[in-house]
Amino acid sequence: MADLSTAYLGLKLRNPIVAASSNLTSTIKKILACEKAGLGALVLKSLFEEQVRHDTGRLAENIDSSAHSDAHDIIAGAGENHLVDAYLKLVEEAKKRAGIPVIASLHCLSTRSWVTYARRIEAAGADALELNLYRLADDPKLGAREVEGGYHEAVKRVAAAVSIPVAVKLGPHFDSLAESVGKFRDDGATGVTLFNRYYRPDVDIESLRAIPAKIFSSEREMNLPLQWISLLSGRVQTDFAASTGVHDAPGVIKQLLVGAKAVQLCTALYESGLDFVPRLLAELSAWMLRHGFGSVAEFNGMLCRERCASPRLFEQNQYIQALVGIS
Numbered sequence: 001m002a003d004l005s006t007a008y009l010g011l012k013l014r015n016p017i018v019a020a021s022s023n024l025t026s027t028i029k030k031i032l033a034c035e036k037a038g039l040g041a042l043v044l045k046s047l048f049e050e051q052v053r054h055d056t057g058r059l060a061e062n063i064d065s066s067a068h069s070d071a072h073d074i075i076a077g078a079g080e081n082h083l084v085d086a087y088l089k090l091v092e093e094a095k096k097r098a099g100i101p102v103i104a105s106l107h108c109l110s111t112r113s114w115v116t117y118a119r120r121i122e123a124a125g126a127d128a129l130e131l132n133l134y135r136l137a138d139d140p141k142l143g144a145r146e147v148e149g150g151y152h153e154a155v156k157r158v159a160a161a162v163s164i165p166v167a168v169k170l171g172p173h174f175d176s177l178a179e180s181v182g183k184f185r186d187d188g189a190t191g192v193t194l195f196n197r198y199y200r201p202d203v204d205i206e207s208l209r210a211i212p213a214k215i216f217s218s219e220r221e222m223n224l225p226l227q228w229i230s231l232l233s234g235r236v237q238t239d240f241a242a243s244t245g246v247h248d249a250p251g252v253i254k255q256l257l258v259g260a261k262a263v264q265l266c267t268a269l270y271e272s273g274l275d276f277v278p279r280l281l282a283e284l285s286a287w288m289l290r291h292g293f294g295s296v297a298e299f300n301g302m303l304c305r306e307r308c309a310s311p312r313l314f315e316q317n318q319y320i321q322a323l324v325g326i327s
């Protein structure tokens with residue numbers, strides 16, 4: 001077996017394959033199974049402030065506040081504590097029992113909450129924190145500056161409040177992604193995960209209803225993180241993790257070649273099960289030995305645009321060439 005060890009967010013990983021944030025990392029049993037399967041690290045299911053607020057609201061709705069004027073607030077607080085406490089307990093237990101780095105994940109609605117929860121997650125023992133930055137900007141009056149300004153404020157405040165490494169997980173909808181990634185680095189994030197894959201709706205034309213689209217990715221989606229990690233990894237000094245569409249060993253190898261320090265898997269683990277992980281590691285190792293690479297560092301980033309022999313292949317003009325046949 002080749003030496004697959006690597007570093008990501010300043011953490012030592014036995015290999016660069018990471019379980020992405022999902023229900024596969026939402027209980028201690030599943031977390032221990034991820035470790036046993038051989039994964040290098042895991043990102044816990046996100047703690048969503050929205051869910052905390054929603055559950056708290058539902059609990060409080062059932063309270064007859066005429067009976068006790070403080071009952072509503074007391075129950076709302078208890079509801080919040082219950083969900084948050086369960087998450088913190090999961091972090092604590094995962095850290096205690098899993099022998100691989102535990103990266104917590106957070107999605108909040110206000111800067112104050114980002115900071116409060118981040119501090120508590122750090123105190124619970126997480127090795128790092130991934131900030132799941134997402135706001136559905138569907139209000140025509142809401143500008144990009146306001147949305148992205150909110151992200152940067154949150155990252156800056158969280159990075160200043162905790163001493164564990166902080167990564168940001170982004171969706172692909174940034175008009176100037178290069179600048180944004182650089183700014184997140186300046187805000188204090190030491191890593192960027194490209195890209196999250198959000199809920200997508202669909203429409204059933206027979207029942208005439210809106211339905212959820214497939215929650216799992218297809219392999220074809222892998223080229224988007226591949227392109228952006230290649231474009232940015234030689235230019236912005238931050239640790240990139242690839243996410244979306246990586247379903248097999250060649251996919252992992254490609255993302256490492258363009259500069260990803262870690263590769264997060266979700267759909268592949270759901271569809272192929274955790275037994276797939278040892279096979280994937282064996283394939284990665286066999287490929288490294290076949291190409292004479294003694295360590296991941298030896299080939300990591302060798303095909304990022306900066307170092308690639310045909311850098312234009314990663315650029316937009318390829319699209320124009322393909323469409324109009326110019327070269």
Ligand SMILES: Cc1cc2nc3c(=O)[nH]c(=O)nc-3n(C[C@H](O)[C@H](O)[C@H](O)COP(=O)(O)O)c2cc1C
Nearest residue numbers: 020021022023046132196197217244245265266267
């Ligand atoms: C069932 C499910 C739950 C997920 N939950 C989260 C989550 O809590 N936080 C998060 O940042 N991403 C979440 N994701 C997104 C994944 O982490 C991942 O970024 C996405 O599925 C794309 O990777 P893939 O192509 O390997 O599936 C979830 C995905 C799925 C399918």
